[in-house]
Amino acid sequence: MAILNIWKKPRPRSLRKWHQPPCMKRTEYFAYRGSELIDTNLAYLRRTARKFLGPKSIHKTRFVPVESRSWMTELSIADQFINDVQLAKWGDQNRGIPPFNWKDVPILKDPFSLAVYPLLLWELKPATVIELGAYLGGSALWMADMMDTMNIKSHVYSYEIKRDLIKVEHPNITFIQMDLSKPENFDHEMLKSLPHPWLVIEDAHVNIYNTLSVFDKYVNAGDYVIVEDTLFPDTSKVEQFYAFLSEFGSGYEVDSHYTDMYGYNATWNLNGYLRKK
Numbered sequence: 001m002a003i004l005n006i007w008k009k010p011r012p013r014s015l016r017k018w019h020q021p022p023c024m025k026r027t028e029y030f031a032y033r034g035s036e037l038i039d040t041n042l043a044y045l046r047r048t049a050r051k052f053l054g055p056k057s058i059h060k061t062r063f064v065p066v067e068s069r070s071w072m073t074e075l076s077i078a079d080q081f082i083n084d085v086q087l088a089k090w091g092d093q094n095r096g097i098p099p100f101n102w103k104d105v106p107i108l109k110d111p112f113s114l115a116v117y118p119l120l121l122w123e124l125k126p127a128t129v130i131e132l133g134a135y136l137g138g139s140a141l142w143m144a145d146m147m148d149t150m151n152i153k154s155h156v157y158s159y160e161i162k163r164d165l166i167k168v169e170h171p172n173i174t175f176i177q178m179d180l181s182k183p184e185n186f187d188h189e190m191l192k193s194l195p196h197p198w199l200v201i202e203d204a205h206v207n208i209y210n211t212l213s214v215f216d217k218y219v220n221a222g223d224y225v226i227v228e229d230t231l232f233p234d235t236s237k238v239e240q241f242y243a244f245l246s247e248f249g250s251g252y253e254v255d256s257h258y259t260d261m262y263g264y265n266a267t268w269n270l271n272g273y274l275r276k277k
């Protein structure tokens with residue numbers, strides 16, 4: 001009878017016999033099962049490799065030197081997921097408001113950033129938020145609304161080359177029309193006068209080496225500089241981010257609390273939550 005008991009033990013998922021649902025054609029069924037097997041086993045192999053060869057997921061200290069960080073990410077094989085998130089952010093051009101929006105105004109933020117920013121705003125309580133790249137103004141409005149509900153006294157300055165894109169108004173937001181490829185056009189006196197702490201968010205994806213170099217002069221210890229969308233390695237933004245870090249990185253620490261909240265670099269902003277030392 002022992003042999004029968006062994007036979008009754010549940011088999012691993014990949015060996016389990018699956019039944020073809022009546023609604024599926026046989027070819028569809030095999031394609032579906034095949035892709036599931038590849039998906040599951042690739043994820044398993046990756047998890048094993050990551051466990052033995054990858055960077056440690058959890059840093060012992062929260063603020064870590066830039067040079068101690070790797071560019072590996074828990075999202076490295078999640079192409080399909082990344083594409084789906086991009087679609088939720090940008091929407092289908094022919095179908096009105098994108099699935100993710102704030103009060104009907106699109107916000108081009110991924111789910112990890114959407115979860116992390118409220119925590120960062122609450123913790124930092126920035127007196128000044130500087131957003132580079134406003135798009136329609138959705139993200140500026142979202143942050144200003146959140147800070148209202150948190151009773152944080154703050155003002156958002158959001159830069160955008162195409163002023164007529166902006167769809168929103170809020171007493172604590174100033175939209176500034178400027179071409180960020182010409183950092184000499186920043187109003188330096190105005191920047192110097194803005195109260196700290198600062199939260200600077202780079203989301204224009206233009207000339208970021210020069211722009212971040214300008215802000216490096218003005219940020220104080222404890223201010224944050226967030227560089228978004230560094231997940232896409234073959235962009236000039238990422239090249240410029242590396243260049244910025246190799247020159248100015250020693251003045252910053254990566255906040256691993258926000259960067260690794262959902263796993264090592266499980267964010268669109270790889271090593272992108274920087275706190276000025």
Ligand SMILES: C[S@@+](CC[C@H](N)C(=O)[O-])C[C@H]1O[C@@H](n2cnc3c(N)ncnc32)[C@H](O)[C@@H]1O
Nearest residue numbers: 107108133134135139160161179180181203204
């Ligand atoms: C990714 S979108 C910003 C999204 C917005 N921060 C959000 O989360 O919803 C980038 C914006 O940067 C603007 N931009 C592009 N080049 C620029 C430049 N040279 N100067 C200023 N803004 C620029 C674009 O017009 C676009 O609206």
